[in-house]
Amino acid sequence: MSTTSGPGRSLRPSQNPQGSDGDKGENVNSWINLTALWQIVVVGLLAGAGLPALFAVGLRALNTPGSRVQTAGAGAAGGMTGTDTESGRVYGGNPMGLAIGVLCFAIVLAAIGYGIYLIVAGT
Amino acid sequence: MTKDLILALVVVTALGFDFTNGFHDTGNAMATSIATGALGPRTAVALSGVLNLVGAFLSLSVAATIASGLVQTHLVTVTVVFAGLAGGIIWNLLTWLLGIPSSSSHALIGGVIGATIAAAGGHAVKWHGLVSKVIIPAGLSPVIALLIAATGTWLIYRISRNISNASRTHGFRLGQIGSASMVSLAHGTNDAQKTMGVITLALIANGTLASGSKAPFWVILTCALAISLGTYVGGWRVIRTLGKGLVEIESPQGMAAESASAAVILLSSHFGYSLSTTHVATGSILGVGVGKKGAEVRWNVAGRMATAWLFTLPIAAVVGAGSYGLAHVIGGLAGVIVDFVILIGIAGGIYLRSRKTAVSAHNVNDEWTGTVAPSEPEPAGV
Numbered sequence: 001m002s003t004t005s006g007p008g009r010s011l012r013p014s015q016n017p018q019g020s021d022g023d024k025g026e027n028v029n030s031w032i033n034l035t036a037l038w039q040i041v042v043v044g045l046l047a048g049a050g051l052p053a054l055f056a057v058g059l060r061a062l063n064t065p066g067s068r069v070q071t072a073g074a075g076a077a078g079g080m081t082g083t084d085t086e087s088g089r090v091y092g093g094n095p096m097g098l099a100i101g102v103l104c105f106a107i108v109l110a111a112i113g114y115g116i117y118l119i120v121a122g123t
Numbered sequence: 124m125t126k127d128l129i130l131a132l133v134v135v136t137a138l139g140f141d142f143t144n145g146f147h148d149t150g151n152a153m154a155t156s157i158a159t160g161a162l163g164p165r166t167a168v169a170l171s172g173v174l175n176l177v178g179a180f181l182s183l184s185v186a187a188t189i190a191s192g193l194v195q196t197h198l199v200t201v202t203v204v205f206a207g208l209a210g211g212i213i214w215n216l217l218t219w220l221l222g223i224p225s226s227s228s229h230a231l232i233g234g235v236i237g238a239t240i241a242a243a244g245g246h247a248v249k250w251h252g253l254v255s256k257v258i259i260p261a262g263l264s265p266v267i268a269l270l271i272a273a274t275g276t277w278l279i280y281r282i283s284r285n286i287s288n289a290s291r292t293h294g295f296r297l298g299q300i301g302s303a304s305m306v307s308l309a310h311g312t313n314d315a316q317k318t319m320g321v322i323t324l325a326l327i328a329n330g331t332l333a334s335g336s337k338a339p340f341w342v343i344l345t346c347a348l349a350i351s352l353g354t355y356v357g358g359w360r361v362i363r364t365l366g367k368g369l370v371e372i373e374s375p376q377g378m379a380a381e382s383a384s385a386a387v388i389l390l391s392s393h394f395g396y397s398l399s400t401t402h403v404a405t406g407s408i409l410g411v412g413v414g415k416k417g418a419e420v421r422w423n424v425a426g427r428m429a430t431a432w433l434f435t436l437p438i439a440a441v442v443g444a445g446s447y448g449l450a451h452v453i454g455g456l457a458g459v460i461v462d463f464v465i466l467i468g469i470a471g472g473i474y475l476r477s478r479k480t481a482v483s484a485h486n487v488n489d490e491w492t493g494t495v496a497p498s499e500p501e502p503a504g505v
Binding site: 031032033036037039040044045050053055056057059060062112115116118119120 | 178181254268270279282301302308387389390394
């Protein structure tokens, strides 16, 4: 058997279309790769909706109520200037919120880094 | 000599297609950032252009993937590739004129398939591959993107409802820029490769490269530059439809849309589907309209787009087939040159027509009044 490696290749193609998971429903899988589909949906939800949500948690943590000037922030909503004083106030106001915020942003950044790694290595 | 001249025309046409691909798709990444003011229009297209350039170089495992699995590549001649590109370019320019975001990949695939059928008959097309790799993913991807973007939007607004408007806008604008950058990067990686693949296919068909070769460096470089330049020029008409026409977008929605797009595009290419960035981006933008309470989604605009998507493959195919037929009847180099001249003529005509209702960086964000070009008469800018 091992001596016929050359022609043996022509006997093998039946293995190729099977790929790694040829067990179930080949008929359906030949049109839609259901394994890929559900992973795209689930991981897509985690990354595409979960990460922005985490980003929102981070923002909320940075803007935790408890700092007395918070209400003034809403009053100054019209002007986009003064973000420095605004963030300074928030940081000073709540160290716990700052920690949670930084953690959230760090996770989001790490996920983005992993995404870029996937682009470079995954293709 | 003649063969080389035809090949040169094909390469120029392919780069031209790559350019239209760039400016047609700028909006996929940047429309939401421009609409919410997270980035100035000029800054946005420049950033996207640079990231497309970087993206095109990021992944270098380029082969003639666009056609293999869809047509019998040994039946593809240089003239077929040329005619296919002509079909893709004309569809891209027409939809751009109408301000309709439509898939450049579908335009290219349609053109190549039409030209292949005209050259070799229907058996040269791998119909199963076409349905399972192109048509089914195209139907599913906008729905998945819509679902993810709607979920993300709902979560974001719920979580951030106690934050003051100013902090929220400021924070999410940053997030928007980050996520839109990811989409630009992914676009450069995916779409620049498609043209690289087409040029490689032509080089193989011409006998310049051996079958199964990878793209030479000059192909990678010129394709990267063409798509990046096209992105920088900015398809303002399409940007306007995506950013202003579908949904009025706030910055949290912008971030949700671009994150969903980036996730779906990257995951799908991880699984070997080269999706249309346009379909995904449109699905995401609709999703952020669905996910926010009280947001108005202009379904009639979306319907117009979906109709255009249905016609992309067939019409590009008809143009590709016609273009091949003409080149074939005249024959040889003369045939390709006649095609090329007609293509330039049509492209020029569409461009001149677009000047009458110019959309550019200065009016891209004007109030949506139901038309691509803002209704008030503008002195033509740049």
